[in-house]
Amino acid sequence: MAASVNFAVGSLVWIEDPDVSWIDGQVLAITGDELKVQCTSDKTVVVKASSVYPKDPEFPSCGVDDMTKLAYLNEPGVLQNLKVRYDINEIYTYTGNILIAVNPFRRLPHLYDGHMMEQYKGAAIGELSPHPFAVADAAYRQMINDQISQSILVSGESGAGKTESTKSLMRYLAFMGGRSGNEGQSVEQKVLESNPVLEAFGNAKTVRNNNSSRFGKFVELQFDDRGRISGAAIRTYLLERSRVCQVSSPERNYHCFYMLCAAPPEDIKKFKVGSARSFRYLNQSECIELDGLDDPKEYLVTRKAMDVVGISAEEQDAIFRVVAAVLHLGNIVFAKGSEPDSSEPKDDDARKHLKIAAELFMCDEKGLEDSLCKRVIVTRDDVIMKVLDPVAATINRDALAKIVYSRLFDWLVNKINSSIGQDPDSKSLIGVLDIYGFESFKTNSFEQFCINLTNEKLQQHFNQHVFKMEQEEYTKEQIDWSYIEFIDNQDVLDLIEKKPGGILALLDEACSMFPKSTNETFATKLYQTFKDHKRFSKPKLARNDFTVCHYAGDVTYQTEFFLDKNKDYVVAEHQALLSASKCSFVSSLFPPLPEESSKSSKFSSIGARFKQQLQSLLETLNATEPHYIRCVKPNNALKPAIFENANVLQQLRCGGVMEAIRISCAGYPTRKHFNEFIARFGILATNVSNLSCDEVTACKNILEKVKLEGYQVGKTKVFLRAGQMAELDARRTEVLGRSATFIQRKFLTY
Template sequence: MAGQVNLAVGCLVWIEDPEVAWIDGEVVAVNGQDIRVLCSSGTTVEAKSSNAYPKDPEFPSCGVDDMTKLAYLHEPGLLQNLKCRYDVNEIYTYTGGILIAVNPFRRLPHLYDNGIMQQYKGADLGELSPHPFAIANSAYRQMINEGISQSILVSGESGAGKTESTKMLMRYLAHVGGRDGGKAATGERSVEQQVLESNPVLEAFGNAKTVRNNNSSRFGKFVEIQFDRSWRISGAAIRTYLLERSRVCQVSDPERNYHCFYMLCASTEEVEKYKLGNPRTFHYLNQSNCYELDGLDESKEYTSTREAMDVVGISTAEQDAIFRVVAAVLHLGNVEFTKGKDADSSEPKDDKARFHLKMAAELFMCDEKALEDSMCTRVIVTRDETITKCLDTVSATLSRDALAKIVYSRLFDWIVDKINNSIGQDRDSKHLIGVLDIYGFESFKTNSFEQFCINLTNEKLQQHFNQHVFKMEQDEYTKEEINWSYIEFIDNQDVLDLIEKVQKSFFPFVTNLNFSADFVDLFILYS
């Protein structure tokens, strides 16, 4: 039952509460559509019967492991079940074939060891306790039994634990689809090892601390794990979407920039080589007062990242080049400008700015004057001539930041391409399992255009969820003339249609536009 029922004196109900969302109580008086409820907190409140939901008096104290077993399927009932399970350290709950995970904000290693993985191998969904391993196992078994490729969507708010859940899913698929060390025995890294070790590499360059999450993915990721005819992993491909480029130059307190910047500053062996130092000395890092994360040793993380790079096939020379670019971006951010000799012109502010300009040029392996001109001037090419226009200090600073963002974005894309080329794809593979780890829904006091695109992507995924869980299922019930009660849900299709019409009005020449990447680039380009 999803809706309300007729209420009488003595009924147990849930009513809305401004502080705790929902509060339970007993109906003590009924007057038409108005009811009086004695809440469990001891207070008595007046409410409308249409705003009250029945409470199951036989609800078990520890909850149920599958929401479909609840007597009443409504918001307060679902939240009560999740809370009861969370209180006894049961962070996973099914809703049919969907797994709900509640972030415990602490490590629970006993839930994810190899022994647990072995238990779920071959088990039917629902046979054992709810777990990401069960979802991965279900996808793997369906792929084998039905001969159809599968995909797993990991969705939720920022900080909900999507990235960690994705790691568990990939670990399990590597466990059941691995080759038992066949390649590792010859000294080579197996495909599954490379897929797993790609995670810390991508996290180092694409994750950052946010208000809600110390390791927030600032990009979307779709991992295709390919299988051969023996149902063993034979290849993989990683696609990334919409790296948050603005974070390179703008960081709000108490957030941080990308992890790799702090790792590099903490590495004693690289600090002298790249003329680095305390993160507080760099403009791209000191806009926030947060420089360290509790319990995290950045120097060890740097070493671990280099080791992971070895596994995924990035050579030592290439690793040095990657971190050289990272250091160059930091130096670039410290190049300040002052008014030049000519009107509306600019030049490096002082010796300190020229030092950072020189270091950036050396690390980029380019001419120092050419790098300065790229920030202080703009070249306009017409049919008949080439015009060089000087930029004032504000425009030069914007040009500097734009250069830093595009360089870092290209570096990230190069790392992803390198990982893909190293792992290799199986062109003969007919089946795959895709795992989508998308950036979480975000809502701040002030939201940038990137937040708009992130949230729009999440709304599109929510519509996909609505389509498959509500619309298609209920259409099937209607077709088969099953006696059932219609489940009300918020349908966001009208909002999506409106936004996509706006997009088509701005860019009528673009078809099948990918909002999570192309739209942002086009918007910035035409702005």
């Protein structure tokens, strides 16, 4: 609902439009509370004045670089500003201290070169055009000056450009904290080159994004007391295991599989692979080649990056042996065996792939077949060999492929961390978070549930820091301001993770009671428990689905594989087979289990472990000063020069950007303790040097001297409106410049 505004005939306005969200026009006549408006689309409409927003007649043709500079801070004005800037390739815009990045879906190399990094070095936020480099520089300067660890949270839905923004941040921080070229292979080089390695094994084409990160990543850069990068650690979250063996058009599996199939001939021969189209784990989708991705070239780039991060040639060969083995596993098709309910490789082709997989894993071929087609069941009194039918054997095969790939990915992360090394003496860090965006598809399973829990937690972090912290600070300082309500999502988080009784707790309970519990009984339990919860509902025609009302909208989840995907276990036969591999690399992925662990049948929950990881991440983030980059996907076609208003608006609303804009403008984004303020700006008012003057009076003297308006002085701090800090800094620079010139003149006269 628009705020109450007095319109006149001739006023420029925005009205709602079903096609483009908002359309501009001019008021032709006013009758009571109704306006007759001539739209720029030539149609004339009559609308309620309460639903209309004013439009700025002096809106700059190129827009404004900070939303808080808009004359009318409203939804259509924000949308117009982003679109105007996007049309001229100005893809970055501030909203106070938050950076909005609209994905251009094209390369703009001039924005990220070395010259551009030099420009942003030491420049205050707002001094130059909005840019991730400016955010990174602000984080770096605050860490150095205030000795407080920083974090930069990059968020947005899949395809919004989070990964590219993160790379820009990392490059800039490496530039600022880098060492001289003669100091050997540096920490920052290894951190940067970890990107192509992890992308090769953790990114894939999805419906919404050609290079979608299928895992979350938090990079901690550690700095020494000279501001140089001295260590780093990479934490990853929730790799999407199911993609390894299940992919449909128009998506792809992980990039590394296609790279290997496009490798040089000698590697094709060494790893016993062929065309990507010949492997079941890849050809389930019709999408094999990807526009803009040169798989043969990317294979070589990945190998080179592996060299830099300290993965030896022998280890690289072992890694790609495992990748190839996983592909061959997928081609082992099963048919009914000679015994009832048994299975065996279907034909000579299946046996060929079984043989090659065993050779690549360097394990016994018969042992591999048995581990796929049979299951050992240990009872209190006996050990029983149970044969598996073709369906069960196929599920067993896919389980092996998923656990092998997951262990391989974990090994890569651990190897990179070990190669980079951490600095135990570091007292300051900058963390950069690049984590999957909110997801809602036709089919949403356990992976989407965990991903959306992550986004709920991060949204709450955003809420707390951008809104709650602002409000609490103003109240504590006893300054006047307008209370602005915002939507809190604690009730959704309680629904999902509360113990006991939340969805995750009920899922763990169901998993621990297997086989008595099934996906159906789990769904029934949810319906009974949450039938009156305002954030939970049961779709009318679905038997086992449930809907959660997330901050970004309703998502319906299918419980079909929830129990299976929440269980973290390795089939005992797979563990025994691969821990005995003659390839030391393969056996290291499956170290012998402790005796008590191997005997225990206690269920281990992926959901519970992920929840703990999230808690640890948030504890780290809460100990830092956060900076935010909100990435926006302008269209679903992933094409340049298309700006879909409704799509963008939904992302701005879901990401809390609209609320952040309102509070940044109504509130005070900059605040300084009295002593800090005087130390920095005392030079602007000479009478401040009078020691009898108390701090409050001194601060007021400075502010009155420079004739700022709209600021407030609290109990311990000065509160400044958006843009006022930059104005004070500019005045300070002028005074310092005049003083330096005066001193130089005096010096030259002697």
